[in-house]
Amino acid sequence: MSEIRVRFAPSPTGYLHVGGARTALFNYLYAKNTGGKFILRIEDTDLARSTDESINAILRSMKWLGLDWDEGPEKGGEFGPYFQTQRLDTYNKYAAQLLESGHAYYCFCSQQEKKDDAEAQGSKYPGTCRAISLADAKKRLAAGEKAAIRFKMPAKEIKFKDIVRGEVSFDGSLFGDMVIIRQDGVPTYNYAVVIDDALMNITHVLRGDDHISNTPKQIAIYEAIGFKMPEFGHISMILGPDGSRLSKRHGATSVEEYNKNGILPEAFVNYLALLGWSPEGDREIFPLEEMIKEFSLSRVSKSAAIFDSTKLKWMNGMYIRSLSDDQLLERVLPFMISEGLISAEEAETKKEWLLKIVKTIKNSFDLLTEAPAKAALFFGEDYEIKTDDPEVAKYIENKEITGKALGFIIEELNAMPEYGPAAVKAAIKKAQKTLGFSGHDVFMPLRVSLTGLSGGPGVYDMFDILGKERVTLRLNNFLKKYTA
RNA sequence: GCCCCCUUCGUCUAGCGGCCUAGGACAUCGCCCUUUCAAGGCGGCGGCGCGGGUCCGAAUCCCGCAGGGGGCGCCA
Numbered sequence: 080m081s082e083i084r085v086r087f088a089p090s091p092t093g094y095l096h097v098g099g100a101r102t103a104l105f106n107y108l109y110a111k112n113t114g115g116k117f118i119l120r121i122e123d124t125d126l127a128r129s130t131d132e133s134i135n136a137i138l139r140s141m142k143w144l145g146l147d148w149d150e151g152p153e154k155g156g157e158f159g160p161y162f163q164t165q166r167l168d169t170y171n172k173y174a175a176q177l178l179e180s181g182h183a184y185y186c187f188c189s190q191q192e193k194k195d196d197a198e199a200q201g202s203k204y205p206g207t208c209r210a211i212s213l214a215d216a217k218k219r220l221a222a223g224e225k226a227a228i229r230f231k232m233p234a235k236e237i238k239f240k241d242i243v244r245g246e247v248s249f250d251g252s253l254f255g256d257m258v259i260i261r262q263d264g265v266p267t268y269n270y271a272v273v274i275d276d277a278l279m280n281i282t283h284v285l286r287g288d289d290h291i292s293n294t295p296k297q298i299a300i301y302e303a304i305g306f307k308m309p310e311f312g313h314i315s316m317i318l319g320p321d322g323s324r325l326s327k328r329h330g331a332t333s334v335e336e337y338n339k340n341g342i343l344p345e346a347f348v349n350y351l352a353l354l355g356w357s358p359e360g361d362r363e364i365f366p367l368e369e370m371i372k373e374f375s376l377s378r379v380s381k382s383a384a385i386f387d388s389t390k391l392k393w394m395n396g397m398y399i400r401s402l403s404d405d406q407l408l409e410r411v412l413p414f415m416i417s418e419g420l421i422s423a424e425e426a427e428t429k430k431e432w433l434l435k436i437v438k439t440i441k442n443s444f445d446l447l448t449e450a451p452a453k454a455a456l457f458f459g460e461d462y463e464i465k466t467d468d469p470e471v472a473k474y475i476e477n478k479e480i481t482g483k484a485l486g487f488i489i490e491e492l493n494a495m496p497e498y499g500p501a502a503v504k505a506a507i508k509k510a511q512k513t514l515g516f517s518g519h520d521v522f523m524p525l526r527v528s529l530t531g532l533s534g535g536p537g538v539y540d541m542f543d544i545l546g547k548e549r550v551t552l553r554l555n556n557f558l559k560k561y562t563a
Numbered sequence: 564g565c566c567c568c569c570u571u572c573g574u575c576u577a578g579c580g581g582c583c584u585a586g587g588a589c590a591u592c593g594c595c596c597u598u599u600c601a602a603g604g605c606g607g608c609g610g611c612g613c614g615g616g617u618c619c620g621a622a623u624c625c626c627g628c629a630g631g632g633g634g635c636g637c638c639a
Binding site for chain 2: 088089090092122124125127128186188190202203204227228229241244247248249250253254255257258259260261262263265267268269272287288289290291292293295313315316318320322323324350353354355357359360361362363380381382383384385386387389390391392393394396400440441442443444470507517518519521522523525526530532533534535536537538539
């Protein structure tokens with residue numbers, strides 16, 4: 080059995096979006112699962128819209144996701160080049176062959192823009208230039224006329240067995256003769272994709288559902304040239320929350336945005352994989368390595384899936400919590416730096432302290448971007464006292480309890496020979512006993528004055544991370560402001 | 564307009580003729596844990612689009628309908 084070769088072939092007309100990312104992922108998983116090769120090819124034949132910027136963005140996103148390709152840009156490979164604009168001679172060679180064999184013809188019709196023309200919808204090219212002989216066409220070309228090359232679509236039923244959908248059939252006569260080489264000599268998608276897939280020995284074409292009706296056209300070209308046919312598998316689309324095609328108005332659509340929004344690539348990949356594929360059993364959280372082991376095309380869903388950012392967020396939280404404090408700090412630090420909480424240099428010297436912070440806030444956020452706000456409490460003294468929180472207000476109003484509790488602890492702190500968790504704990508216990516207060520009535524005043532919140536980090540953690548000076552400062556400030 | 568595809572809780576899905584009183588996950592609600600908030604644990608609510616068949620028996624097979632999505636470019 081020959082080696083399995085799959086490919087992901089984005090066109091660089093924008094960033095890598097979630098649908099493309101999932102297609103790439105499924106190709107990657109299939110290749111790795113079968114010990115095959117994953118090829119990346121850039122389909123840049125739309126000269127007007129393709130940009131280097133997009134190519135870079137796509138490569139960046141692929142790397143971020145961890146979808147390493149075996150052949151393609153930056154890597155090369157024996158079937159290159161992997162940019163379509165660098166393969167023009169090849170396309171021309173096969174076009175000439177199709178012309179000679181009578182499967183294609185020159186078309187001198189003027190270009191019509193029928194993109195937005197509602198009435199033109201469904202109208203296929205009538206085949207006006209089919210009748211022009213190759214010899215006549217060559218004369219006109221020699222005389223300076225411009226022509227595109229069209230493929231003669233056979234008027235027969237075209238069937239194929241889709242890996243995910245099963246038998247699919249189309250009536251070829253319903254398709255018009257498509258342009259395969261434009262007037263400017265650049266090939267069109269449906270043609271170039273066949274030449275490349277065939278020449279790159281692609282064995283399985285796994286792509287988005289939106290290509291399913293292109294497949295019969297491509298099959299016709301495979302047959303006309305006599306190329307070996309790959310297998311086709313069409314993966315359903317990803318929809319927005321309202322069930323329409325995922326678009327900008329639904330929120331982030333590019334992979335890069337998810338990176339910026341604090342999603343971990345391993346969580347994103349995990350979520351994407353489960354959108355349309357399910358493993359045997361009930362497990363939902365598993366690393367790429369295990370997905371590779373378990374991946375199977377027979378378990379890919381046929382129906383479209385709605386992108387649920389809430390579940391993605393949950394999954395991201397699961398991954399955040401599975402990271403060690405050290406790993407999490409590494410991920411979260413860039414966000415803390417960009418939010419101005421700390422500088423990179425300062426972070427170097429305060430690593431132990433930062434690790435404590437990370438540890439205490441670890442299970443209180445699901446996105447890396449949420450970490451700075453959670454950590455802000457530990458940086459600087461201008462944290463907000465949430466007086467509109469009823470629990471907070473309660474202890475501000477109850478000046479007696481709050482005043483006594485805080486006053487007691489301040490005195491204890493001043494008298495404390497050695498500040499530390501054990502001493503702090505003893506002081507709090509002593510406060511309860513001496514004042515005759517419930518635990519709640521000692522903890523809440525401390526919590527409210529130290530954090531300004533009714534929830535949040537543990538009081539002991541606050542004492543530990545803030546240190547004696549800052550704790551004393553916060554307690555005194557609070558007393559002065561609210562119980563004087 | 565024509566063609567193709569899809570259809571199980573709000574969402575992602577398991578199910579491939581009897582193991583289904585339809586299972587899991589997110590969300591939601593409740594309880595437990597707890598100095599608080601989370602996290603975590605436990606539990607509740609909630610679904611086979613509709614109509615015909617086939618069969619002793621259908622979420623599962625067939626047909627029709629409806630709804631949704633995609634395509635019909637010298638875009639990919």
